[in-house]
Amino acid sequence: MNTQEIKHLAKLSSLEISDSELDFLTQELDAIISMVDELQAVDTEGMEPLFHPIQMIMALSQPLRQDCVTESNSREQNMKSAPAQQSGLFLVPKVIE
Amino acid sequence: MKWHQKSLTELGKALAEGSVTSEALTRYFLNRINSLSELNAFVDVNPELSLEQAFHADKLIQSGQKGPLTGIPIAHKDVFVTKGWHSTAGSNILKNYLSPFDATVVEHLGPQGAGMVCLGKTNMDEFAMGSSNENSAFGPAKNPWNDKCVPGGSSGGSAISVAAGLAPVATGTDTGGSIRQPSSFCGLTGLKPTYGRVSRYGMIAYASSLDQAGPMAKSASDCALIMNAIAGHDPKDSTSLAKPNEDFSRLIGLPWQGDTSAASQPLKGLRIGLPIEFFAEGLDKEVEMSIRVAIQILEGLGAELKQVTLPKTKLSIPVYYVLAPAEASSNLSRYDGVRYGYRAKEYKNLAQMYERSRTEGFGKEVKRRILIGSYVLSQGYYDAYYLQAQKIRRIIANDFQAAFRECDVILGPVAPNVAWQMGEKSKDPTQMYLEDIYTLSANLAGLPAMSIPCGMSKSQLPIGMQLIGNYFNEAQMLQLADTFQQTTSWHKIMSEISNSDVLGENNDR
Numbered sequence: 222m223n224t225q226e227i228k229h230l231a232k233l234s235s236l237e238i239s240d241s242e243l244d245f246l247t248q249e250l251d252a253i254i255s256m257v258d259e260l261q262a263v264d265t266e267g268m269e270p271l272f273h274p275i276q277m278i279m280a281l282s283q284p285l286r287q288d289c290v291t292e293s294n295s296r297e298q299n300m301k302s303a304p305a306q307q308s309g310l311f312l313v314p315k316v317i318e
Numbered sequence: 319m320k321w322h323q324k325s326l327t328e329l330g331k332a333l334a335e336g337s338v339t340s341e342a343l344t345r346y347f348l349n350r351i352n353s354l355s356e357l358n359a360f361v362d363v364n365p366e367l368s369l370e371q372a373f374h375a376d377k378l379i380q381s382g383q384k385g386p387l388t389g390i391p392i393a394h395k396d397v398f399v400t401k402g403w404h405s406t407a408g409s410n411i412l413k414n415y416l417s418p419f420d421a422t423v424v425e426h427l428g429p430q431g432a433g434m435v436c437l438g439k440t441n442m443d444e445f446a447m448g449s450s451n452e453n454s455a456f457g458p459a460k461n462p463w464n465d466k467c468v469p470g471g472s473s474g475g476s477a478i479s480v481a482a483g484l485a486p487v488a489t490g491t492d493t494g495g496s497i498r499q500p501s502s503f504c505g506l507t508g509l510k511p512t513y514g515r516v517s518r519y520g521m522i523a524y525a526s527s528l529d530q531a532g533p534m535a536k537s538a539s540d541c542a543l544i545m546n547a548i549a550g551h552d553p554k555d556s557t558s559l560a561k562p563n564e565d566f567s568r569l570i571g572l573p574w575q576g577d578t579s580a581a582s583q584p585l586k587g588l589r590i591g592l593p594i595e596f597f598a599e600g601l602d603k604e605v606e607m608s609i610r611v612a613i614q615i616l617e618g619l620g621a622e623l624k625q626v627t628l629p630k631t632k633l634s635i636p637v638y639y640v641l642a643p644a645e646a647s648s649n650l651s652r653y654d655g656v657r658y659g660y661r662a663k664e665y666k667n668l669a670q671m672y673e674r675s676r677t678e679g680f681g682k683e684v685k686r687r688i689l690i691g692s693y694v695l696s697q698g699y700y701d702a703y704y705l706q707a708q709k710i711r712r713i714i715a716n717d718f719q720a721a722f723r724e725c726d727v728i729l730g731p732v733a734p735n736v737a738w739q740m741g742e743k744s745k746d747p748t749q750m751y752l753e754d755i756y757t758l759s760a761n762l763a764g765l766p767a768m769s770i771p772c773g774m775s776k777s778q779l780p781i782g783m784q785l786i787g788n789y790f791n792e793a794q795m796l797q798l799a800d801t802f803q804q805t806t807s808w809h810k811i812m813s814e815i816s817n818s819d820v821l822g823e824n825n826d827r
Binding site for chain 2: 236256275316
C-alpha cells in the first residue's frame with residue numbers, strides 16, 4: 222500500500238492520518254493485507270457467498286411490522302448525550318455558506 | 319458466607335429461604351468490586367442504582383413473586399447499553415454516553431424481567447476488537463490467576479468479575495471468540511449461542527452478522543439459567559429468530575439417550591467429533607494434553623470418538639479479518655460527533671469535525687480495522703477480498719455440516735495457548751489475530767459454541783476446551799458440559815483472589 226492509497230482510505234473512513242503515523246501505519250496495514258491475501262489462492266468456483274449465517278438455517282427475510290406508533294416521545298433522554306445542542310436541536314458547524 | 323463461590327441455584331435457594339436478602343448480596347458484591355478494583359474489571363458502578371434494583375427484588379421475593387434468578391446480582395459487559403450506567407463499549411468516543419434505553423438482554427435480566435440486580439459495567443476491548451482487553455480506553459485489566467497476564471478478550475472484565483468473585487455471573491458478547499477465549503483464560507464456562515438466538519438490540523454493534531450475546535458463568539447449569547432469561551425472538555432485532563421458547567436446563571442431569579439404567583455411561587450414544595485441524599501444529603503441548611485427558615474422561619462416560627475434518631480452519635483467520643472489519647467500518651460510521659459521543663474541540667468545517675472527532679475518539683486497533691474494512695469494500699478490491707471471503711465463509715459453514723453428519727458435537731481447544739503476559743502480543747496486531755484460530759469459524763457459520771474448564775497449566779493458568787454444536791443444540795451442549803462437570807472439578811478451582819476474604823466482608827453477616 223502506498224501513501225496515496227492510505228490517504229484515500231483515510232478519506233473514505235473519515236479519519237485523519239498525520240504524516241508521522243504514515244510509515245508505521247503503512248507497515249501495519251500491509252502486514253494485515255498480506256495475511257488476508259491467502260484468500261486469493263482458494264478455489265471458490267461456483268460457490269455462493271454466505272452473507273449472513275441465518276442463510277444456513279432459513280431464507281433471509283426482511284420482516285415488516287404494522288405501521289403504527291410504538292415509541293413514546295423521549296426527546297429529552299435522547300438529547301442528553303449530545304455534544305452540542307440548543308433549544309432541543311443538535312448543533313453542527315455551518316454547512317451552507 | 320462466601321456468596322461469590324455459590325452457584326446461581328444456591329443463591330436462588332438462599333434468597334427463597336430468606337437466609338440472605340438481595341440487598342445484602344448486592345452490598346457484598348459491590349464491596350468485593352470496590353476492594354479488588356486494582357483488577358480494573360469494572361468501568362462503571364453505581365451502588366445507589368444497584369441497591370434500588372435489590373430493594374425491588376426483595377419486595378418481589380417477600381410477596382412470593384420470585385423467579386429462579388430474582389435478586390441475584392449480575393455484571394454486564396459495557397457493550398450492552400443500560401439506563402443509568404454509562405455505556406461506552408470501552409471507547410473514548412462514547413465516554414460518558416448515557417443510553418435512553420436498556421438493551422433487550424439487560425431488560426430481560428433486570429427488574430422488568432428475571433429480576434436480577436445489575437452490579438455495573440465491565441471492562442472490554444474497545445468495540446469488542448481484541449483478544450486481551452488491552453485495547454480498552456479504560457486501560458488493561460488483570461487476570462485474577464496472575465496479575466501479569468491478560469484476562470483474554472474482548473469480554474475481559476466480565477471474565478474477571480466472575481473468576482474473582484466480583485459477580486455471581488456476567489454477560490458477554492462473542493464476535494470471534496470474545497466469550498469463549500476469556501472464559502478459557504479465566505477458568506469459566508461460557509456459551510456463545512446460535513446466531514439469532516439472543517437479541518442484538520442495544521448491543522453496541524461491531525460486526526452484525528457475527529455478534530452474539532451469551533452467559534459467562536461458573537458452570538454449565540448456571541449458563542442454562544441465564545439462557546432461559548435472554549433467549550427468544552425480539553421484534554426490535556430483525557435477525558433474531560422466531561423460535562419457541564425452550565428450557566435450556568431441561569436436559570441437565572439426564573443421560574444423553576435418556577436411558578437412566580446405565581448410570582456409569584451417561585454419554586452412551588454421543589458421538590464427539592475431533593477435527594484433525596484443531597490438534598495440529600501451533601497448539602501448545604500442555605493445552606493439548608489437558609484436552610486429551612478430558613476426551614478420555616468423556617470416552618469413559620460412554621461417548622464415542624470420531625475423527626472429523628474442518629479443512630478451512632486456518633483460512634477462518636483471513637476470512638474473519640476481512641468480514642469483521644468490513645462490517646465494522648460500516649457500523650462505526652455512525653460516530654460522527656453530532657448526536658452523541660465525543661466531539662473534537664477544534665475544526666474548520668463539518669467534514670473536519672467528523673474526521674477530528676473520530677480520529678481523537680477511536681483507539682488504534684479500531685482505526686486499523688476501519689481502514690482495513692474500507693479497503694476490502696472499496697472499488698477494485700471488493701470482489702477479491704470481501705466477496706471471496708463470503709464465498710469461503712460458505713465453504714466453512716458447509717464443512718461443519720459435513721462434520722455433523724459424522725458426529726453430534728465437535729470438541730477441541732478454545733485457544734492455542736493459556737493466558738499470555740500483558741504486552742507480549744500487543745505490538746504486532748497480526749500476531750494476536752492468529753490466537754483466534756479455533757474460535758472464529760463458529761461465528762462465521764453462526765454455530766453455538768462453549769468454553770469449559772478442563773485443566774491447569776504448570777504456571778497455574780486455566781485451560782479451556784471448546785464444544786461446537788449444530789444450530790440450536792445449546793441444551794444438548796449444556797447437558798454434555800454438565801455431565802463433564804459432575805465428574806471433574808476444574809470449574810470449581812478458585813484463584814487465590816477469589817478464595818480470599820476482602821476487607822469488610824464480614825459486615826453483612
